[in-house]
Amino acid sequence: MAFLEDYQRELKRQSRHGRCLHYSNGDRCNEVVSAHSIQKRGQLNLIAEDGHVYRLNADFSILEKTKGFPSLKKTGVNRASTFAGYCKYHDNELFEPIDNFPLGPEREQIALYAYRSLCREFFVKENAVKVLAKMKDHPELDESSRRFLSALLIGHSLGLEGLKHHKSIFDTALSGSNFEQFEFTYFTSRSPCSVQLSGLLYPDYDFEGNHLQDLGNNETPWDLITFFTAPVDEGWAFGFGWHVSSNRSCVQFMQSLAQRVANGEKVEDMLLRFSLSCCENHAIRISWWDGLHELSRAAVMERMYVMMHPSVPVSSRYLAAGCEGIANWQYEYVHTTLRAAG
Numbered sequence: 001m002a003f004l005e006d007y008q009r010e011l012k013r014q015s016r017h018g019r020c021l022h023y024s025n026g027d028r029c030n031e032v033v034s035a036h037s038i039q040k041r042g043q044l045n046l047i048a049e050d051g052h053v054y055r056l057n058a059d060f061s062i063l064e065k066t067k068g069f070p071s072l073k074k075t076g077v078n079r080a081s082t083f084a085g086y087c088k089y090h091d092n093e094l095f096e097p098i099d100n101f102p103l104g105p106e107r108e109q110i111a112l113y114a115y116r117s118l119c120r121e122f123f124v125k126e127n128a129v130k131v132l133a134k135m136k137d138h139p140e141l142d143e144s145s146r147r148f149l150s151a152l153l154i155g156h157s158l159g160l161e162g163l164k165h166h167k168s169i170f171d172t173a174l175s176g177s178n179f180e181q182f183e184f185t186y187f188t189s190r191s192p193c194s195v196q197l198s199g200l201l202y203p204d205y206d207f208e209g210n211h212l213q214d215l216g217n218n219e220t221p222w223d224l225i226t227f228f229t230a231p232v233d234e235g236w237a238f239g240f241g242w243h244v245s246s247n248r249s250c251v252q253f254m255q256s257l258a259q260r261v262a263n264g265e266k267v268e269d270m271l272l273r274f275s276l277s278c279c280e281n282h283a284i285r286i287s288w289w290d291g292l293h294e295l296s297r298a299a300v301m302e303r304m305y306v307m308m309h310p311s312v313p314v315s316s317r318y319l320a321a322g323c324e325g326i327a328n329w330q331y332e333y334v335h336t337t338l339r340a341a342g
């Protein structure tokens with residue numbers, strides 16, 4: 001089908017169109033590099049088998065064949081999670097404290113992980129807007145497909161506007177080294193890791209199903225939280241990081257997680273549920289996935305399906321239950337800038 005081929009070609013063209021998203025891009029920029037949004041040395045290599053990991057395959061052509069159901073695709077670690085979003089000079093200079101040192105309870109490191117998640121999403125979203133704007137008038141489209149692409153374009157454009165707002169806040173904070181403006185909570189683990197990721201979310205409901213903010217209201221900017229995995233001294237960590245301007249939703253979001261843990265729910269289950277429901281940028285250990293029970297795999301795929309199809313209604317309790325007993329790793333410690341409740 002010529003439309004799908006044209007769409008894929010255009011998407012490829014945009015994603016190869018490198019640009020430097022560093023806050024002081026300009027004169028000092030040199031060649032754009034293919035940067036890993038999930039670090040290769042300390043993270044992807046931890047879970048790679050024969051140099052490969054599984055990645056979510058959200059290609060339009062695949063979705064056509066599988067009736068919208070996502071699938072996983074073996075991907076070489078050199079290509080997994082890369083985006084052409086920084087020049088070599090700025091990539092090396094800015095991310096030195098996280099690329100060459102394990103994560104510790106340092107706000108500067110959190111700010112950098114958060115910034116990388118934000119820039120990657122910005123890059124992907126900007127590409128999607130450009131591709132949709134071009135493809136919505138493709139001569140092969142019928143009226144209903146054209147309307148569908150136009151609606152997608154509106155959604156992505158709104159998302160991009162939100163990201164521009166947050167990027168300008170991050171740019172200002174980072175260029176002034178105002179790292180105290182970043183908050184975090186992260187959990188460390190010494191178990192073998194099977195899922196690595198980076199991403200961000202406008203949180204709508206917390207882990208107890210309470211409403212946080214109205215994503216139907218475009219008048220005021222939405223609060224934003226970023227999340228990522230990272231190497232630590234002994235093992236790895238799953239972290240959340242956000243700018244204080246998003247405290248209103250993010251603090252309640254993190255407190256609801258703490259409350260559930262206090263009530264006896266396993267944090268491993270909650271973070272896996274969150275990862276599958278809110279992120280499309282993961283890398284998954286192949287033998288772990290292949291060894292999962294069929295029912296567990298079905299539960300995971302169901303989550304990813306809902307995440308990839310914004311038109312499928314989501315329960316307010318989507319982070320409150322589901323996917324229990326699939327994560328076979330343990331978190332041992334938590335580091336947080338939040339004060340204990342009460």
Ligand SMILES: [Zn+2]
Pocket residue numbers: 020021022024025026028029030086087088089090091
């Ligand atoms: Zn640059």
